[in-house]
Amino acid sequence: MGWGTDERAIIKVLGRRNAGQRRKIKETYQQLYNESLIHALQSELSGDFGKAVILWTSDPPERDARLANEALKSWKKGINQVQVIVELACAYSPHHLVAVRQAYCSLFDCSLEEDIISNAALPVRKILVGLVRSYRYDKEVVDSDVAEAEAAMLHEAIEAKQLDHDNVVLILGTRNIFQLKLTFDCYKQNYGNHIDEDVESCGDGLLESVLRVVIWCIDSPEKHFAEVIRASIVGLGTDEDSLTRAIVSRAEIDMVKIRGEYYDVNKTSLEDAVIGDTSGDYKAFLMTLLGATL
Amino acid sequence: MGWGTDERAIIKVLGRRNAGQRRKIKETYQQLYNESLIHALQSELSGDFGKAVILWTSDPPERDARLANEALKSWKKGINQVQVIVELACAYSPHHLVAVRQAYCSLFDCSLEEDIISNAALPVRKILVGLVRSYRYDKEVVDSDVAEAEAAMLHEAIEAKQLDHDNVVLILGTRNIFQLKLTFDCYKQNYGNHIDEDVESCGDGLLESVLRVVIWCIDSPEKHFAEVIRASIVGLGTDEDSLTRAIVSRAEIDMVKIRGEYYDVNKTSLEDAVIGDTSGDYKAFLMTLLGATL
Known part of the structure; x- marks a missing residue:
């Protein structure tokens, strides 16, 4: 590269490739130029655009x-x-x-x-x-007795405002995602509120916020990431690091769901929000990841 | 195979091959006979000999x-x-x-x-x-301040007979092995006894035994496995499952050390002890794993 990096080309070539293709591009780059593509990008790009491209290109x-x-x-x-x-x-x-x-x-x-x-x-x-430290079982095997029993344990801990109770940590840190979703459903059915609402009503400290993020990330990650994007955009200034992380890391996982969730909650499209708060190559790159044509 | 399995051949072929070679043998067997070697062994072999061969041949x-x-x-x-x-x-x-x-x-x-x-x-x-749930850092990076501080935390928990204290679980479950060995050394230096001795003096329940095994497995696994073998042999009858587990699973890791430790503690060789308590193909197979000629 050198003087006069072609940012548009980088956006086009890297932004539209999936993870496997990007890995191949990196391997080929290394063979052709005997230099790591990541290092080359690091030396040529800067700012939020550079950070986003490098995150997107990393394993x-x-x-x-x-x-x-x-x-x-x-x-x-x-x-x-x-x-x-x-x-x-x-x-x-x-x-x-x-x-x-x-x-x-x-x-x-x-x-x-x-x-x-x-x-x-x-x-x-x-x-x-x-x-x-969790390594959750990753198939859909659930047990409604476990869901009932553990919804009760969670409820008991929340009632006692002991959000860091051993049982809470064990349940949230060892059960598979499908089982936990069923447990949260049981909780709502047996105790009236969504579990994240009851957690919030315990207080407004960091622990409560963390637990709410845990529950959202397990129950509906798209809700959490739509909220990360919203929070990064609202108010004065933009939290580019959070915005980049959410879009780069979820682009290939659940961006369609996040987009839907974002619209439902904010009554404006995710794309419009990003366009309104970003500019230049950074904006162009995020929009490419969001699937828009340049 | 079928009627008339040649146990001696199995002992010779499998018992003298390292993990990589056994994997190749399994792959080749599958290709040649369109059947898993493990399944074939399961249908032909039985008893302690069968169990030992199958464990040795499994990934x-x-x-x-x-x-x-x-x-x-x-x-x-x-x-x-x-x-x-x-x-x-x-x-x-x-x-x-x-x-x-x-x-x-x-x-x-x-x-x-x-x-x-x-x-x-x-x-x-x-x-x-x-x-x-641990995934310990696996290189020798140690910090003597951490060792001092955490030896003190362990000592405090032992003094209070709270062997399941959060600090104990965190220290033993997250620190790398080299760091923990240094922490145990600090413990001995600062408080006089080996930490496993102080743990034992807390009581003779299951918790104390478990903690002692934890400390031994971290500090000198050869001590632990020499003790597993000794305990499996002494007294009336032999605990073949424990004997097999110790020899099969450590044969390629630290059997030389275990053999030395066994001799130091029991004033008799590991081989003589195994010969005295086992017989037939099972004995021959264990002896092969221990490196003796048939």
Whole structure:
């Protein structure tokens, strides 16, 4: 590349390729130029556009290990960083989560759990460590007796405002996603409210916010990511990192659902919202990932 | 095969091949006879000899997932079953542990953690779930400040006889093996006794036994497996399942160390002990794995 990078070409070539194709492009680039494509992009691109392209071009487990590490390095008492870890643990396949933990160990000098422990304070730490260590069964096998019993355990913990109770951590961190959805349905049927509403009514601290994100990421990740995008756009200024993460990491998973959810909640299209809050190559790249023609 | 299985040939062919070679033999067998070698062995062999050969021929992650499942199905209030799970979590590589969890999900209709939760009672359950979910950093990176601080936390929990304290579970379930060895060294230096001795002096319940096995499996697995073999042999009758598990699963990992440890503790050679307590093809097979000539 060099002087005069052709951003449009990058957007067109990389933005429209799926994960397998991008991997092939990276391999071919390495063979042809004896240089890593990621490094080349890093030296040529900058700003939000550069970050988005590099995340999109990285291998997903490495990408998410880096996102988790960045979140942990800039850990604040806010939900914005914490939810990156929750997403990883609850909104991806068990296989992907394990691959991210392996990538994390390769890239950084310790395990993901160790970095969580040294950055997050109790009680949130306990929830996060319990979640990232999960390897959930990934087929639809559910047991309605378990759902009844565990809905009752969750209800009891919420009533007692003990959101970090051992039972809560074990249930949310070991059961398969289908079982948990059934448990949440049982909860609603037996106790009247959605479980996330009852969690919210426990208080407005970080723990409550984290638990709500956990429940959403398990029950309907599209709801969570539509909310991440909305929150990144509303108000003064844009939270580009969150916007990029949501679009880049979900483009190939559930963007159609997120788009629908976004429209239902905000009565405006996801595309219009992104166009209104971004500009230049960054905007063009996100729109390409969203499937719009340039 | 059929009538007149040649056990000596099986011992010779399979017993002297390493893991990679056994995998090749299995693949070739499948191609030649359009039948799985494991199934063929299952239909022809029986008893302790059959079990040992089949374990030795199985893929290690699948072998250990089956051993864990058997232990959980025949869960008693004794250390014999429980230690199978502890060994998995503490005496193998992080990569192997994850592969076992994946194999467990594929073979049985739930995750390993879920089966532990439904079979083990508190407080042992808490320790086991915390351990099997680990994915430890696997290189030698240690921090002496962490060792000091965490030796103190472990000491405090032991003093208070709270062996299932959250800190104990977090430390033993997330730190890398090298770090934990340093922490145990610090413990000895600062508080006088080996940590396993202090754990034992807390009481003689299952929890204390489990913690002792955890510490041994982390600090010197050869000590633990030498003890498993000794315990399987002493007294009236032999615990063949434990004897087989220890020899089959460690033959390619640390049998030389186990043999040395066995001799140091028992003043008799491991080989003589096995010869004295086993017979026939089973004896011949174990001796082959131990490296003796037939």
